Amino acid sequence: MKTVAALIIIFILSIVNIFSQEISGNWSGKTKRGDKEITFVFNIKQENATYLTTMSVPTFRVSGIKPSTTTFANGKLTIDGSNVGMYYEGIFNNETQQFEGTYKEGGIEMVLNLKKGSVKIEESRRPQEPVKPYPYYEEEVVFENAKAKISLxxxxTLxxxxxxxPVAILISGSGPQDRDESFMGHKPFLVLADHLTxxxxxxxxxDDRGQGESTGDFGNATTEDFSKDVLSAITYLKTRNDVDIKNIxxxxxxxxxxxxxxxxxxxxxVAFMVLLASTGISGAELSVxxxxxxxxxxxxxxxxxEKNTRKAIAIVTSNKSETEIKNELTTHYNNFIRPILMSLNVPEEKVNLFIYSQLKTSLQPWSRYFLQYNPADEIEKLQIPVLSLNGSKDSQVNAKINQEGIRNALIKGGNKDYKIIELENLNHFFQECETGKLDEYRKIEQTFSPTALKEISNWILKRI
Structure with a gap:
C-alpha cells in the first residue's frame, strides 16, 4: 500500500508540474504540406495572468504575426489567431516534453508538435534583395493613428x-503583412523600396496594424480602416524636414x-498614385x-x-443580424458546398473544417465591407496622376477585366494624366513566370521584375 500511495503521489505531482509549467519562451516545430516542410516558431510571453504570442514562419520568411489570444490550462495550449486566419491547439506530453496538436489555417489542418526552443534556420536571401550597407539613408520610424489609438x-528610406x-508610401495587399510584404520566401516591398530609393x-x-512592431487589431479592421492608417502615414511625413511634402x-x-x-x-x-495588381470591379464580382x-x-x-456563390454573398451583405446571417449561411454552405466535397470523397471532418473556415472568414468585418466596396467609385474621383500595372498571367486579379474597370473610372472622372499597362508574363507579384498560379510564387527566384520596377520609377520621376 505504501508503494501504491507513493506512486499516486508521484503521479499527482507530475500532473501538477505539467499544468503549472512555465511556457514562456520560444516553441517550435515542423510540419508538412504536400512535399513542403514548414517550420513554425511561437514566442510566448506571460504578462500578469495572460499570455501573448508572436508567430513566425521561417520557411516563408514571415514574422511578427500576432494571434489574438493564447491560453494554457490543464496542459492544453490554445493559440487563437482568428484575427489572422490561424488556430493551434496542442496537449503537453510529459514524456516527450512537447505539445502535440494541430495547426489550422483556412480549410487546411496539419499535425504540428512544438518543442521548447528555437530551430536553427539557414537564412536564405533572394537574389534581388539588397545587402547592407545601403547607399542611402534608412531609419526605423513609429507614427500614430490617434483615432484608432494604435502605433504603426x-x-x-531616403x-x-x-x-x-519625394516619398512614396507602400500599401500592402490583403491579409496580415509586415513592412516588406513578406510572402512565400520573398520580400517584394524591400526590393521595391530599395530600387526606388x-x-x-x-x-x-x-507593418500592418497588429503585425510586426505595429499595435492594433488586424482581424476587426476593414479596408476603410487601413486607409486611415495610410492617412496617418501622410500626416507623419508632413512633420519631417527631409520630405518634400508636395510630392508624397x-x-x-x-x-x-x-x-x-x-x-x-x-x-x-497625395501627389501621385501607382496601382499594382489592383482591382477595378466590386469586391462581390471579384469574389465570384x-x-x-x-x-x-x-x-x-x-x-x-456561381449562382450559389452569389447567394452566399447576398446573405453576407444583407442587413440582417449577425446571428441570422450566420444561421442562413451555415444552412446554405451545408446545402451547397458539403455535397460537392462529399462527392469527391473528402473526409467529413475536413468538410466540417472547410465550412467552419468559410463561415469565420465570411463573417469578418473586412469581408462584409470588401464585398460591398467598388474601388471604381473612388478611382473615378482621382484627379492626380495614376499609373496602373497588372501582370498578364495574374491568376488572382484578371488584368484585362480589372484594368477596363480602372480605365473606365478614370475616363468617367475626367482624369487627364493616367497610364495603364498590362505587363506580359508577370504574375500577381510581378514575377516573370510560367503559369501565374499561386504555388509557383515560392519556386521563382526573382522577386520583382526589373521591367516593372523601371516602369514605376520612370513614371514617378517624370511627375515629381
Missing amino acids: AGTL PSENGKF RQGIGVLRF GLIGHSEGGIIAPLAANNSKD MQSKTLRQFPVKDEVTY
Missing part, C-alpha cells in the same frame, strides 16, 4: 540624410490598390471570379456553382 512601425525628397525617391513602408505619393499592391484611392480622396496631400479561378476542387455545374 515602419522603415523610411536617398540621403540631407535634403528634401536608389533612383532618388524616398519610401515609407510599415501612394503605391498600393493588390488590396493596397483599393486602399490608396480611399486614402487619396480624404487627403489634399476568384471562387472559380482559385477553387481547389472541381464542380460539375459551373452555372449552379
Whole structure:
C-alpha cells in the first residue's frame, strides 16, 4: 500500500508540474504540406495572468504575426489567431516534453508538435534583395493613428540624410503583412523600396496594424480602416524636414490598390498614385471570379456553382443580424458546398473544417465591407496622376477585366494624366513566370521584375 500511495503521489505531482509549467519562451516545430516542410516558431510571453504570442514562419520568411489570444490550462495550449486566419491547439506530453496538436489555417489542418526552443534556420536571401550597407539613408520610424489609438512601425528610406525628397508610401495587399510584404520566401516591398530609393525617391513602408512592431487589431479592421492608417502615414511625413511634402505619393499592391484611392480622396496631400495588381470591379464580382479561378476542387455545374456563390454573398451583405446571417449561411454552405466535397470523397471532418473556415472568414468585418466596396467609385474621383500595372498571367486579379474597370473610372472622372499597362508574363507579384498560379510564387527566384520596377520609377520621376 505504501508503494501504491507513493506512486499516486508521484503521479499527482507530475500532473501538477505539467499544468503549472512555465511556457514562456520560444516553441517550435515542423510540419508538412504536400512535399513542403514548414517550420513554425511561437514566442510566448506571460504578462500578469495572460499570455501573448508572436508567430513566425521561417520557411516563408514571415514574422511578427500576432494571434489574438493564447491560453494554457490543464496542459492544453490554445493559440487563437482568428484575427489572422490561424488556430493551434496542442496537449503537453510529459514524456516527450512537447505539445502535440494541430495547426489550422483556412480549410487546411496539419499535425504540428512544438518543442521548447528555437530551430536553427539557414537564412536564405533572394537574389534581388539588397545587402547592407545601403547607399542611402534608412531609419526605423513609429507614427500614430490617434483615432484608432494604435502605433504603426515602419522603415523610411531616403536617398540621403540631407535634403528634401519625394516619398512614396507602400500599401500592402490583403491579409496580415509586415513592412516588406513578406510572402512565400520573398520580400517584394524591400526590393521595391530599395530600387526606388536608389533612383532618388524616398519610401515609407510599415507593418500592418497588429503585425510586426505595429499595435492594433488586424482581424476587426476593414479596408476603410487601413486607409486611415495610410492617412496617418501622410500626416507623419508632413512633420519631417527631409520630405518634400508636395510630392508624397501612394503605391498600393493588390488590396493596397483599393486602399490608396480611399486614402487619396480624404487627403489634399497625395501627389501621385501607382496601382499594382489592383482591382477595378466590386469586391462581390471579384469574389465570384476568384471562387472559380482559385477553387481547389472541381464542380460539375459551373452555372449552379456561381449562382450559389452569389447567394452566399447576398446573405453576407444583407442587413440582417449577425446571428441570422450566420444561421442562413451555415444552412446554405451545408446545402451547397458539403455535397460537392462529399462527392469527391473528402473526409467529413475536413468538410466540417472547410465550412467552419468559410463561415469565420465570411463573417469578418473586412469581408462584409470588401464585398460591398467598388474601388471604381473612388478611382473615378482621382484627379492626380495614376499609373496602373497588372501582370498578364495574374491568376488572382484578371488584368484585362480589372484594368477596363480602372480605365473606365478614370475616363468617367475626367482624369487627364493616367497610364495603364498590362505587363506580359508577370504574375500577381510581378514575377516573370510560367503559369501565374499561386504555388509557383515560392519556386521563382526573382522577386520583382526589373521591367516593372523601371516602369514605376520612370513614371514617378517624370511627375515629381
